[in-house]
Amino acid sequence: MIKRRLIPVLYIKNGLIVRSEGFSYHHNIGNVVKEAARYNSWDVDELIYIDISREKHYDLRRDDYNVNAYNSIGSIIKEISKVCFMPLTFGGGIRTIDDVSFRIQNGADKITLNTGALENPKLITQAAERYGSQAVVISIDYKIIENQPIVFTDFGQKNTSKSVYNWVKECENLGAGEIFINSIDRDGKANGYDIETINKTVASTKLPTIACGGAGNLEDFVELAKQTNVSAVAAGNIFHFTELSYPRSKILLKKNNLNFR
Amino acid sequence: MSKIGVINYGVGNLQSVKNSLDFLGIPNEIVDKSQEISSFDKIILPGVGAFGAAIKKLNDLGFTEEIRKFSSQNKPILGICLGMQLLFDESYEHGHHQGLGLIKGRVLPFNEKIKNLPLPQIGWNNITKVGVSPILKNVEDNSCFYFVHSFYCEPEKKTATIASSDYGIKFAAIINENNIFGCQFHPEKSQSAGLHILKNFSSL
Numbered sequence: 001m002i003k004r005r006l007i008p009v010l011y012i013k014n015g016l017i018v019r020s021e022g023f024s025y026h027h028n029i030g031n032v033v034k035e036a037a038r039y040n041s042w043d044v045d046e047l048i049y050i051d052i053s054r055e056k057h058y059d060l061r062r063d064d065y066n067v068n069a070y071n072s073i074g075s076i077i078k079e080i081s082k083v084c085f086m087p088l089t090f091g092g093g094i095r096t097i098d099d100v101s102f103r104i105q106n107g108a109d110k111i112t113l114n115t116g117a118l119e120n121p122k123l124i125t126q127a128a129e130r131y132g133s134q135a136v137v138i139s140i141d142y143k144i145i146e147n148q149p150i151v152f153t154d155f156g157q158k159n160t161s162k163s164v165y166n167w168v169k170e171c172e173n174l175g176a177g178e179i180f181i182n183s184i185d186r187d188g189k190a191n192g193y194d195i196e197t198i199n200k201t202v203a204s205t206k207l208p209t210i211a212c213g214g215a216g217n218l219e220d221f222v223e224l225a226k227q228t229n230v231s232a233v234a235a236g237n238i239f240h241f242t243e244l245s246y247p248r249s250k251i252l253l254k255k256n257n258l259n260f261r
Numbered sequence: 262m263s264k265i266g267v268i269n270y271g272v273g274n275l276q277s278v279k280n281s282l283d284f285l286g287i288p289n290e291i292v293d294k295s296q297e298i299s300s301f302d303k304i305i306l307p308g309v310g311a312f313g314a315a316i317k318k319l320n321d322l323g324f325t326e327e328i329r330k331f332s333s334q335n336k337p338i339l340g341i342c343l344g345m346q347l348l349f350d351e352s353y354e355h356g357h358h359q360g361l362g363l364i365k366g367r368v369l370p371f372n373e374k375i376k377n378l379p380l381p382q383i384g385w386n387n388i389t390k391v392g393v394s395p396i397l398k399n400v401e402d403n404s405c406f407y408f409v410h411s412f413y414c415e416p417e418k419k420t421a422t423i424a425s426s427d428y429g430i431k432f433a434a435i436i437n438e439n440n441i442f443g444c445q446f447h448p449e450k451s452q453s454a455g456l457h458i459l460k461n462f463s464s465l
Contacts, residue, residue: 001427002378003385003405043452045385046407082280087407087450107276109450131272132310132343134381134409177381208379231379261385261405 003261004225005045005232006249008239009212010035012051012092015076019237021188023141023156026052029240036080039239042246044086045261048180048210048234049077050112050139051092052155074106081107091139095119100127104135112139112180115153118160118167121174128175137178137210138171140164142197143185149197156184164197165204172205179205180234183213188237190216193224202229210234218242218249225258263302265463266292268328268344270318275307278341281449285456287463295323298331303462308343309409312354312368315343316361325361332363337440339396339462345436345443346414354412363441366416375429381411382428386446392423394437396461404454406434406446413445 010032011020017035018026029035032049039047051073077090090103091112100123103111117124117138127136141156142149142164149164160167168179181201183194191214198211208231211224215235224233239245253260267278269291282289289305292298306328308315319325332338340348349360352368360368371380385405390397406426413432416422426434426445435458436443442462448455 001386002382002408003387005384040452078276081277082284085281085284085450085452085456087409087447088277104274105276107274107280109274109277129314130310133411134309134383178383206380208381208383231384 001259003259004230005210006221006246006253006260007046007048007210007232007234008039008044008246009048009050009234009236011236012049012053012076014053017240018052019188019240020052023184023187025188032076033079033083037083039246040084040086044246046087046089046232047084048089048112049080049091051090053093074102077103077106077108089137091137095123097123097126097130100131104131110135110137110178112137114139114141117171118151118153118162121170124171124174124176128177133175133177136176137180138168138176139180139182140167141182141184143183144194144197152184165200168201168205168207172207176207178208178210180210180212186214189214190237192216192220195224195227198224198228198230208232212236218245218252221249221253222256222258225253225260226256263288263463265289266298266301266304268298268304268306268324269293270315270322270324272308272310272315272318272343274309278305278307278449281456281459282463285460285463287459295327298324298327303337303339303465304328304331305462306338306340306344306347308341308347310343312343312346312352312360312412313356313358315347316358319347319361328361329363332440335440337442337462337465338363340441340443341449342410342445342447345445346412348441348443349414349416352412364416364421364436364438364443365418366414366421368412368414370412371428371430378429381409383409386426386428386434388424388426388434390424392420392437394423394435394442395465396435396437396442396458397423398461400454400457400461406444406448406451406455408446410445414443
Protein backbone atom coordinates (compact mmCIF):
# COMPACT_ATOMS: atom_id res chain seq x y z
CA MET A 1 0.00 0.00 0.00
CA ILE A 2 1.14 3.54 -0.67
CA LYS A 3 3.17 5.23 2.06
CA ARG A 4 2.68 8.74 3.26
CA ARG A 5 5.52 11.10 2.54
CA LEU A 6 7.63 13.35 4.75
CA ILE A 7 8.97 16.22 2.65
CA PRO A 8 11.56 18.86 3.55
CA VAL A 9 10.81 22.22 1.95
CA LEU A 10 13.85 24.35 1.20
CA TYR A 11 13.71 28.06 0.45
CA ILE A 12 16.30 29.48 -1.90
CA LYS A 13 17.13 33.15 -1.83
CA ASN A 14 19.76 34.46 -4.22
CA GLY A 15 21.39 31.06 -4.40
CA LEU A 16 21.42 30.31 -0.67
CA ILE A 17 19.16 28.15 1.46
CA VAL A 18 17.35 30.36 3.98
CA ARG A 19 15.13 29.92 6.97
CA SER A 20 11.78 31.64 6.71
CA GLU A 21 9.52 33.17 9.34
CA GLY A 22 6.18 34.82 8.70
CA PHE A 23 7.24 35.01 5.04
CA SER A 24 9.35 38.06 5.77
CA TYR A 25 12.38 37.23 7.86
CA HIS A 26 15.05 35.12 6.12
CA HIS A 27 18.12 33.75 7.74
CA ASN A 28 20.89 32.23 5.59
CA ILE A 29 21.50 28.57 6.28
CA GLY A 30 23.83 27.30 3.61
CA ASN A 31 24.74 26.16 0.18
CA VAL A 32 21.97 24.72 -1.98
CA VAL A 33 23.86 21.83 -3.48
CA LYS A 34 25.57 20.74 -0.26
CA GLU A 35 22.21 20.75 1.51
CA ALA A 36 20.72 18.66 -1.31
CA ALA A 37 23.45 16.05 -0.95
CA ARG A 38 22.83 15.94 2.80
CA TYR A 39 19.12 15.29 2.28
CA ASN A 40 19.84 12.63 -0.32
CA SER A 41 22.03 10.81 2.18
CA TRP A 42 19.12 10.89 4.64
CA ASP A 43 17.11 8.97 2.04
CA VAL A 44 14.30 11.56 2.03
CA ASP A 45 11.04 10.80 0.23
CA GLU A 46 11.06 13.96 -1.84
CA LEU A 47 12.35 17.55 -1.82
CA ILE A 48 10.54 20.78 -2.56
CA TYR A 49 12.52 23.92 -3.40
CA ILE A 50 10.90 27.32 -3.46
CA ASP A 51 12.89 30.19 -4.92
CA ILE A 52 11.99 33.34 -3.01
CA SER A 53 14.58 35.66 -4.54
CA ARG A 54 12.97 39.03 -5.21
CA GLU A 55 15.63 40.25 -7.54
CA LYS A 56 16.58 37.52 -9.98
CA HIS A 57 20.29 37.21 -9.59
CA TYR A 58 21.95 34.21 -8.13
CA ASP A 59 25.24 34.48 -6.43
CA LEU A 60 26.52 32.38 -3.61
CA ARG A 61 28.35 35.46 -2.31
CA ARG A 62 30.49 33.30 -0.10
CA ASP A 63 33.29 31.12 -1.30
CA ASP A 64 33.78 29.19 1.93
CA TYR A 65 31.54 26.38 0.68
CA ASN A 66 33.98 25.38 -1.99
CA VAL A 67 31.49 25.22 -4.85
CA ASN A 68 30.95 27.24 -7.96
CA ALA A 69 28.69 30.24 -7.89
CA TYR A 70 25.29 29.66 -9.47
CA ASN A 71 24.11 32.42 -11.66
CA SER A 72 20.72 31.02 -12.58
CA ILE A 73 17.99 28.86 -11.15
CA GLY A 74 18.65 26.55 -14.12
CA SER A 75 22.18 25.73 -12.99
CA ILE A 76 20.97 25.27 -9.41
CA ILE A 77 18.38 22.72 -10.54
CA LYS A 78 20.91 20.99 -12.77
CA GLU A 79 23.45 20.60 -9.98
CA ILE A 80 20.89 19.43 -7.42
CA SER A 81 19.43 16.82 -9.77
CA LYS A 82 22.89 15.31 -10.25
CA VAL A 83 23.15 14.42 -6.56
CA CYS A 84 19.53 13.61 -5.72
CA PHE A 85 17.75 10.43 -6.74
CA MET A 86 14.34 11.26 -5.39
CA PRO A 87 11.54 13.44 -6.76
CA LEU A 88 12.44 17.12 -7.00
CA THR A 89 9.92 19.92 -7.11
CA PHE A 90 10.87 23.49 -7.92
CA GLY A 91 8.73 26.56 -7.48
CA GLY A 92 8.88 30.31 -7.12
CA GLY A 93 8.53 33.00 -9.76
CA ILE A 94 6.97 30.74 -12.42
CA ARG A 95 4.73 32.85 -14.66
CA THR A 96 4.86 31.35 -18.14
CA ILE A 97 4.92 27.94 -19.81
CA ASP A 98 8.53 28.70 -20.77
CA ASP A 99 9.38 29.10 -17.06
CA VAL A 100 7.84 25.65 -16.49
CA SER A 101 9.73 24.04 -19.39
CA PHE A 102 13.00 25.61 -18.31
CA ARG A 103 12.78 24.00 -14.86
CA ILE A 104 11.68 20.59 -16.11
CA GLN A 105 14.32 20.51 -18.82
CA ASN A 106 16.99 21.27 -16.24
CA GLY A 107 15.98 18.38 -14.00
CA ALA A 108 12.83 19.23 -12.03
CA ASP A 109 10.22 16.46 -11.87
CA LYS A 110 7.48 18.82 -10.82
CA ILE A 111 6.96 22.53 -10.56
CA THR A 112 4.79 24.55 -8.21
CA LEU A 113 2.54 27.36 -9.33
CA ASN A 114 1.34 29.93 -6.83
CA THR A 115 0.93 33.61 -7.81
CA GLY A 116 1.40 32.61 -11.47
CA ALA A 117 -1.64 30.31 -11.34
CA LEU A 118 -3.86 32.94 -9.76
CA GLU A 119 -2.82 35.58 -12.26
CA ASN A 120 -3.28 33.20 -15.18
CA PRO A 121 -5.21 30.00 -14.33
CA LYS A 122 -4.76 28.78 -17.95
CA LEU A 123 -1.11 28.22 -17.09
CA ILE A 124 -2.19 25.20 -14.98
CA THR A 125 -3.84 23.58 -18.00
CA GLN A 126 -0.98 24.48 -20.32
CA ALA A 127 1.60 22.96 -17.99
CA ALA A 128 -0.53 19.84 -17.40
CA GLU A 129 -1.06 19.32 -21.11
CA ARG A 130 2.63 19.56 -21.83
CA TYR A 131 4.08 17.63 -18.88
CA GLY A 132 1.14 15.79 -17.33
CA SER A 133 -0.90 16.68 -14.26
CA GLN A 134 1.55 14.88 -11.98
CA ALA A 135 4.14 17.57 -12.74
CA VAL A 136 1.89 20.45 -11.65
CA VAL A 137 1.73 21.18 -7.95
CA ILE A 138 -0.41 24.09 -6.84
CA SER A 139 1.14 25.90 -3.93
CA ILE A 140 -1.32 27.84 -1.81
CA ASP A 141 -0.33 30.29 0.92
CA TYR A 142 -3.21 31.27 3.15
CA LYS A 143 -4.19 33.26 6.20
CA ILE A 144 -7.22 32.74 8.37
CA ILE A 145 -9.53 35.75 8.04
CA GLU A 146 -12.82 35.72 9.92
CA ASN A 147 -12.47 31.98 10.44
CA GLN A 148 -12.00 31.33 6.72
CA PRO A 149 -8.74 30.32 5.04
CA ILE A 150 -8.08 32.92 2.33
CA VAL A 151 -5.52 32.60 -0.47
CA PHE A 152 -2.68 35.14 -0.48
CA THR A 153 -0.19 35.69 -3.29
CA ASP A 154 2.98 37.68 -3.93
CA PHE A 155 4.95 36.25 -1.01
CA GLY A 156 1.88 36.35 1.21
CA GLN A 157 1.38 40.08 0.63
CA LYS A 158 -1.73 40.20 -1.49
CA ASN A 159 -5.18 39.13 -0.35
CA THR A 160 -7.02 37.47 -3.26
CA SER A 161 -10.30 37.14 -1.28
CA LYS A 162 -10.51 33.59 -2.62
CA SER A 163 -11.42 30.72 -0.32
CA VAL A 164 -8.75 28.00 -0.20
CA TYR A 165 -11.34 25.24 -0.81
CA ASN A 166 -12.83 26.92 -3.89
CA TRP A 167 -9.41 27.57 -5.34
CA VAL A 168 -8.37 23.95 -4.75
CA LYS A 169 -11.43 22.72 -6.64
CA GLU A 170 -10.79 25.16 -9.47
CA CYS A 171 -7.17 24.01 -9.78
CA GLU A 172 -8.23 20.38 -9.82
CA ASN A 173 -10.62 21.08 -12.69
CA LEU A 174 -7.90 22.96 -14.58
CA GLY A 175 -5.58 19.93 -14.49
CA ALA A 176 -3.41 20.27 -11.37
CA GLY A 177 -1.90 17.08 -9.94
CA GLU A 178 -1.18 17.92 -6.29
CA ILE A 179 -2.04 20.57 -3.74
CA PHE A 180 0.53 22.06 -1.37
CA ILE A 181 -0.97 24.26 1.34
CA ASN A 182 1.05 26.45 3.65
CA SER A 183 -0.24 28.50 6.55
CA ILE A 184 1.33 31.98 6.52
CA ASP A 185 0.21 32.56 10.10
CA ARG A 186 2.18 29.53 11.23
CA ASP A 187 5.28 29.90 9.02
CA GLY A 188 8.31 29.67 11.31
CA LYS A 189 6.16 29.87 14.45
CA ALA A 190 6.56 26.25 15.49
CA ASN A 191 3.13 26.05 17.08
CA GLY A 192 1.81 23.01 15.22
CA TYR A 193 -0.14 22.43 12.01
CA ASP A 194 -3.51 23.95 11.18
CA ILE A 195 -5.38 20.64 11.45
CA GLU A 196 -8.82 22.05 10.71
CA THR A 197 -7.97 23.73 7.39
CA ILE A 198 -5.86 20.77 6.33
CA ASN A 199 -8.70 18.33 6.98
CA LYS A 200 -11.17 20.44 5.03
CA THR A 201 -8.73 20.79 2.14
CA VAL A 202 -8.18 17.03 1.94
CA ALA A 203 -11.97 16.55 1.96
CA SER A 204 -12.46 19.12 -0.81
CA THR A 205 -10.31 17.40 -3.45
CA LYS A 206 -9.45 14.08 -5.05
CA LEU A 207 -5.85 15.25 -5.47
CA PRO A 208 -3.11 14.34 -3.00
CA THR A 209 -2.60 17.11 -0.42
CA ILE A 210 0.76 18.14 1.04
CA ALA A 211 0.48 20.18 4.25
CA CYS A 212 3.08 22.65 5.49
CA GLY A 213 3.52 25.37 8.09
CA GLY A 214 3.96 25.23 11.83
CA ALA A 215 5.98 22.13 12.67
CA GLY A 216 7.84 22.90 15.90
CA ASN A 217 8.80 19.45 17.03
CA LEU A 218 8.67 15.94 15.68
CA GLU A 219 5.46 15.21 17.57
CA ASP A 220 3.71 17.73 15.31
CA PHE A 221 4.27 15.36 12.36
CA VAL A 222 2.65 12.53 14.30
CA GLU A 223 -0.32 14.67 15.23
CA LEU A 224 -0.83 15.82 11.62
CA ALA A 225 -0.56 12.27 10.27
CA LYS A 226 -2.93 10.91 12.90
CA GLN A 227 -5.58 13.58 12.66
CA THR A 228 -5.73 14.09 8.91
CA ASN A 229 -5.56 12.09 5.69
CA VAL A 230 -2.82 14.19 4.10
CA SER A 231 -0.74 12.37 1.50
CA ALA A 232 2.36 14.18 2.62
CA VAL A 233 3.67 16.02 5.66
CA ALA A 234 6.00 18.90 4.80
CA ALA A 235 8.17 21.21 6.86
CA GLY A 236 11.06 23.61 6.41
CA ASN A 237 12.92 25.04 9.37
CA ILE A 238 12.75 22.03 11.67
CA PHE A 239 14.99 20.03 9.34
CA HIS A 240 17.67 22.70 9.46
CA PHE A 241 17.90 23.20 13.17
CA THR A 242 17.23 19.85 14.73
CA GLU A 243 20.05 17.35 14.51
CA LEU A 244 19.17 14.30 12.37
CA SER A 245 15.57 15.45 12.47
CA TYR A 246 14.59 13.65 9.27
CA PRO A 247 15.61 10.09 10.19
CA ARG A 248 14.39 10.63 13.75
CA SER A 249 10.99 11.79 12.47
CA LYS A 250 10.65 8.66 10.35
CA ILE A 251 11.40 6.43 13.30
CA LEU A 252 8.87 8.27 15.46
CA LEU A 253 6.13 8.11 12.79
CA LYS A 254 6.64 4.38 12.30
CA LYS A 255 6.66 3.80 16.05
CA ASN A 256 3.19 5.35 16.04
CA ASN A 257 2.08 2.80 13.43
CA LEU A 258 1.76 5.47 10.79
CA ASN A 259 2.31 4.28 7.22
CA PHE A 260 5.56 6.01 6.22
CA ARG A 261 8.46 4.57 4.22
CA MET B 262 30.28 -2.36 -21.14
CA SER B 263 27.27 -2.06 -23.38
CA LYS B 264 25.83 1.34 -24.12
CA ILE B 265 22.30 2.43 -23.27
CA GLY B 266 20.34 4.87 -25.41
CA VAL B 267 17.79 7.04 -23.61
CA ILE B 268 15.03 7.91 -26.06
CA ASN B 269 14.25 11.61 -26.28
CA TYR B 270 10.87 12.20 -27.85
CA GLY B 271 10.28 15.55 -26.27
CA VAL B 272 8.28 14.73 -23.18
CA GLY B 273 9.20 15.03 -19.54
CA ASN B 274 12.36 15.02 -17.58
CA LEU B 275 14.73 12.54 -19.13
CA GLN B 276 17.73 14.31 -17.66
CA SER B 277 17.02 12.52 -14.36
CA VAL B 278 17.32 9.12 -16.08
CA LYS B 279 20.63 10.23 -17.57
CA ASN B 280 21.83 11.58 -14.20
CA SER B 281 21.21 8.28 -12.46
CA LEU B 282 22.97 6.28 -15.19
CA ASP B 283 25.91 8.72 -15.05
CA PHE B 284 26.00 8.36 -11.26
CA LEU B 285 26.19 4.56 -11.65
CA GLY B 286 28.96 4.90 -14.25
CA ILE B 287 26.83 3.26 -16.96
CA PRO B 288 27.70 4.44 -20.48
CA ASN B 289 24.65 6.14 -21.96
CA GLU B 290 23.54 8.73 -24.44
CA ILE B 291 20.38 10.66 -25.13
CA VAL B 292 18.96 9.58 -28.49
CA ASP B 293 17.32 12.41 -30.41
CA LYS B 294 17.04 10.79 -33.85
CA SER B 295 15.20 7.53 -34.39
CA GLN B 296 17.71 6.15 -36.88
CA GLU B 297 20.44 6.35 -34.19
CA ILE B 298 18.75 3.66 -32.08
CA SER B 299 20.39 0.77 -33.93
CA SER B 300 23.85 1.78 -32.70
CA PHE B 301 22.91 1.01 -29.06
CA ASP B 302 22.85 -2.29 -27.21
CA LYS B 303 19.91 -1.38 -25.00
CA ILE B 304 17.37 1.37 -24.86
CA ILE B 305 15.37 3.04 -22.14
CA LEU B 306 12.03 4.57 -23.02
CA PRO B 307 11.25 7.14 -20.32
CA GLY B 308 8.08 9.19 -20.21
CA VAL B 309 5.60 11.18 -18.23
CA GLY B 310 2.40 12.79 -19.39
CA ALA B 311 -0.41 11.59 -21.59
CA PHE B 312 -0.37 8.35 -23.62
CA GLY B 313 -2.02 9.83 -26.72
CA ALA B 314 0.41 12.72 -27.06
CA ALA B 315 3.39 10.46 -26.39
CA ILE B 316 2.57 7.81 -29.00
CA LYS B 317 1.89 10.55 -31.53
CA LYS B 318 5.35 11.98 -30.90
CA LEU B 319 6.94 8.52 -31.20
CA ASN B 320 5.14 7.98 -34.50
CA ASP B 321 5.93 11.43 -35.88
CA LEU B 322 9.62 11.17 -35.01
CA GLY B 323 9.93 7.69 -36.50
CA PHE B 324 10.69 6.05 -33.17
CA THR B 325 7.78 3.59 -33.27
CA GLU B 326 9.16 1.72 -36.25
CA GLU B 327 12.77 1.85 -35.02
CA ILE B 328 11.86 0.61 -31.52
CA ARG B 329 9.94 -2.35 -33.00
CA LYS B 330 12.94 -3.16 -35.23
CA PHE B 331 15.26 -2.91 -32.20
CA SER B 332 13.03 -5.28 -30.26
CA SER B 333 12.85 -7.81 -33.10
CA GLN B 334 16.64 -8.12 -32.83
CA ASN B 335 16.04 -9.28 -29.26
CA LYS B 336 17.85 -6.30 -27.74
CA PRO B 337 16.71 -5.26 -24.23
CA ILE B 338 14.24 -2.40 -23.83
CA LEU B 339 13.22 -0.84 -20.52
CA GLY B 340 10.10 1.30 -20.37
CA ILE B 341 9.69 3.60 -17.37
CA CYS B 342 6.28 4.81 -16.15
CA LEU B 343 4.46 6.04 -19.28
CA GLY B 344 7.32 4.43 -21.21
CA MET B 345 6.21 1.06 -19.82
CA GLN B 346 2.60 1.72 -20.74
CA LEU B 347 3.63 2.60 -24.30
CA LEU B 348 5.05 -0.92 -24.72
CA PHE B 349 1.52 -2.37 -24.61
CA ASP B 350 -0.99 -2.92 -27.44
CA GLU B 351 -3.48 -0.27 -26.44
CA SER B 352 -4.46 2.33 -23.86
CA TYR B 353 -7.78 3.69 -22.71
CA GLU B 354 -6.35 6.98 -21.42
CA HIS B 355 -8.69 9.75 -22.65
CA GLY B 356 -10.03 7.74 -25.57
CA HIS B 357 -8.42 4.76 -27.21
CA HIS B 358 -4.87 4.66 -28.54
CA GLN B 359 -2.61 2.06 -30.13
CA GLY B 360 0.69 1.47 -28.38
CA LEU B 361 3.96 -0.09 -29.54
CA GLY B 362 2.51 -3.58 -29.18
CA LEU B 363 5.66 -5.18 -27.75
CA ILE B 364 3.69 -6.64 -24.81
CA LYS B 365 0.23 -8.09 -25.23
CA GLY B 366 -2.24 -6.29 -23.05
CA ARG B 367 -3.77 -2.92 -22.30
CA VAL B 368 -3.53 0.19 -20.16
CA LEU B 369 -6.55 1.00 -18.00
CA PRO B 370 -7.58 3.82 -15.63
CA PHE B 371 -7.62 3.37 -11.85
CA ASN B 372 -10.71 5.63 -11.58
CA GLU B 373 -13.51 4.34 -9.35
CA LYS B 374 -11.83 0.96 -8.88
CA ILE B 375 -9.70 2.47 -6.12
CA LYS B 376 -12.61 4.09 -4.26
CA ASN B 377 -11.55 7.13 -2.26
CA LEU B 378 -7.81 7.03 -2.75
CA PRO B 379 -6.32 10.21 -4.22
CA LEU B 380 -5.63 10.31 -7.96
CA PRO B 381 -3.00 10.26 -9.38
CA GLN B 382 -1.20 7.76 -7.17
CA ILE B 383 1.80 9.85 -6.16
CA GLY B 384 4.33 8.47 -3.73
CA TRP B 385 6.27 5.51 -2.44
CA ASN B 386 4.67 2.09 -2.62
CA ASN B 387 6.05 -1.33 -1.83
CA ILE B 388 6.27 -4.15 -4.38
CA THR B 389 5.69 -7.88 -4.04
CA LYS B 390 7.81 -10.15 -6.20
CA VAL B 391 5.63 -12.61 -8.08
CA GLY B 392 8.07 -13.83 -10.70
CA VAL B 393 11.73 -14.36 -11.44
CA SER B 394 13.72 -12.02 -13.66
CA PRO B 395 17.32 -10.79 -13.86
CA ILE B 396 16.02 -7.26 -13.31
CA LEU B 397 14.96 -8.22 -9.77
CA LYS B 398 18.45 -9.33 -8.77
CA ASN B 399 19.37 -7.98 -5.29
CA VAL B 400 16.02 -6.16 -5.07
CA GLU B 401 14.41 -7.12 -1.80
CA ASP B 402 10.79 -8.17 -1.66
CA ASN B 403 8.68 -5.33 -0.22
CA SER B 404 11.12 -2.62 -1.38
CA CYS B 405 9.57 0.81 -1.89
CA PHE B 406 9.60 2.70 -5.18
CA TYR B 407 8.29 6.08 -6.29
CA PHE B 408 5.11 5.89 -8.38
CA VAL B 409 3.28 8.66 -10.24
CA HIS B 410 0.35 7.53 -12.39
CA SER B 411 -3.42 7.37 -12.86
CA PHE B 412 -3.40 4.41 -15.29
CA TYR B 413 -2.01 0.90 -14.93
CA CYS B 414 -0.95 -1.95 -17.23
CA GLU B 415 -2.81 -5.21 -17.56
CA PRO B 416 -0.70 -7.76 -19.45
CA GLU B 417 -2.61 -10.51 -21.23
CA LYS B 418 -0.21 -13.13 -19.90
CA LYS B 419 -0.21 -13.20 -16.13
CA THR B 420 3.41 -14.33 -16.06
CA ALA B 421 4.52 -11.05 -17.65
CA THR B 422 4.03 -9.38 -14.25
CA ILE B 423 7.08 -10.13 -12.13
CA ALA B 424 6.33 -7.70 -9.28
CA SER B 425 2.98 -6.30 -8.26
CA SER B 426 1.88 -3.45 -6.07
CA ASP B 427 -1.37 -2.43 -4.42
CA TYR B 428 -3.28 0.83 -4.77
CA GLY B 429 -6.83 -0.12 -3.96
CA ILE B 430 -6.36 -2.87 -6.54
CA LYS B 431 -3.34 -5.02 -7.38
CA PHE B 432 -1.48 -3.83 -10.46
CA ALA B 433 1.73 -4.61 -12.37
CA ALA B 434 4.71 -2.76 -10.88
CA ILE B 435 7.39 -4.51 -12.98
CA ILE B 436 6.88 -6.55 -16.13
CA ASN B 437 9.28 -8.71 -18.11
CA GLU B 438 8.70 -10.79 -21.20
CA ASN B 439 11.80 -11.93 -23.07
CA ASN B 440 13.83 -8.81 -23.93
CA ILE B 441 11.12 -6.35 -22.85
CA PHE B 442 11.13 -4.81 -19.37
CA GLY B 443 8.95 -2.17 -17.79
CA CYS B 444 8.57 -0.47 -14.41
CA GLN B 445 5.50 1.53 -13.54
CA PHE B 446 7.53 3.44 -10.93
CA HIS B 447 10.50 5.72 -11.53
CA PRO B 448 13.69 3.79 -10.73
CA GLU B 449 15.71 6.98 -11.28
CA LYS B 450 13.70 8.62 -8.48
CA SER B 451 13.58 5.68 -6.07
CA GLN B 452 16.86 6.09 -4.22
CA SER B 453 19.04 2.96 -3.87
CA ALA B 454 16.32 0.40 -4.66
CA GLY B 455 15.68 2.12 -7.98
CA LEU B 456 19.35 2.41 -8.83
CA HIS B 457 19.59 -1.38 -8.36
CA ILE B 458 17.01 -1.89 -11.11
CA LEU B 459 18.94 0.33 -13.52
CA LYS B 460 22.17 -1.47 -12.66
CA ASN B 461 20.50 -4.85 -13.30
CA PHE B 462 19.20 -3.65 -16.65
CA SER B 463 22.64 -2.42 -17.66
CA SER B 464 24.26 -5.75 -16.81
CA LEU B 465 21.79 -7.90 -18.80
